[in-house]
Amino acid sequence: MLNISNNSVSKDLDLTNFKSGKEIFTKEYHKRFRKFLLVFSFIILIILFLPWTQNISGKGSVTTLKPNQRPQTIQSQIPGRIEEWFVREGDFVKKGDTILRISEVKSDYFDNQLAKRTQDQLNIKTLSVDAYKNKVVALKGQIKALQQERILKLEQAKNKLTQAHLKVKSDSIDLEAIKTKNMIAKTQYERAVSLQKEGLKAVKDVEEKRAKFQEANAKLISQQNKYLTSQNNTINAELNISTLKATYADKIAKAESSLYTAQSATLDTEAQVSKLEINVANYTKRNSLLYITAPQDGYINKAIKSGIGETFKEGEELVGIMPADYELAVEMFVRPIDLPLIHINEDVRVQFDGWPAIVFSGWPNASYGTYGAKVVAIENFISSNGMYRILLAPNKETQPWPTAIRVGSGAKTIALLDNVPIWFELWRQINSFPPNFYQPDKTASTTDKKKK
Incomplete structure (x- = not known):
């Protein structure tokens, strides 16, 4: 068998x-x-020969579309010590609500009245500036008065000089006239003496002529003295002008020196006022930083520094907050070899962790539990994981995303590329070729937008 x-x-x-x-x-x-x-x-x-949609699969996570809508931490701009908490983890806060109060740890700012006392110093320095400005105005008035007085005094001295010149000229003329009379008196006296010797003139006549001659000599000497006095007065008038110029130049120079000193003191005091104004503004701002407030509406996630009395440095994270209003997005990572295949507004299917799905990567319309998305941003620099980051936004023309998903949850993405036959895709996979490189038809999309 x-x-x-x-x-x-x-x-x-x-x-x-x-x-x-x-x-x-x-x-x-x-x-x-x-x-x-x-x-x-x-x-x-x-x-x-059935159509197959080429795709690029990737893993990512749920994030937000705008950077200001993502979870953030609140830091303190100054070092301090935690004194009091006003919220609990999970509480909803509005923009400007106080989260915690801190106190100073630097000895330079222990004084609670520091801003007020600095403001008092500022007020005093401001009054000092006003006083210096008034002094500057007074010195300018004094200088102007001295300049006007110098002009008048010089005019007066010049008039005296002119008078002295005229007096010299007048005395000079009188001197010449007296010299002529003296010569005539001398000639008459000599003629009388000669006639008296000849017996033609009496002794009495000779004595009269001698007296007139001596009188003429006396007048000549007197006129010469007057002439010299007039010349001396002219010199004195010129000297008086020089003295007036020097005196008033010295007075004006001293007044200008005092003016410049007052102006310098004014500028120095104004600089001190400016520094005090900066200090007042800084101290006032620093006092406001003792209360940590919410930068926007959101939920308190976690208190990073929690203990009362715990100290921290400036810039350290104190508490985490999640904004209340946000637009969901998904960040996916693709290999560098696949990056040229991704374009803005490219269609992508997303599967969220926790939502059941039946996925046919090549037939997106037959998939169940996936949601539509579009590429809105492509990172131009490679990430630390050796892949490029792509940001996806919800596709408003498809089914809306679940409202229960949260930022940070996982997601799987399928970027939809060119449509090819299945035999071509099998041949590509067997040979480990990349998907087809193609450029989207921008002209057609632009035309469609213009028609709309």
């Missing part, structure tokens, strides 16, 4: 005579199998 012996019995025994043999050996199973293979091959052939 089993043909394990050298003695064959198949020639002597016909199995088709048995009932079981008739059921087995009389039927032609190969014909049915051949028909099955033909139908299966035909179906496979049809499937190979």
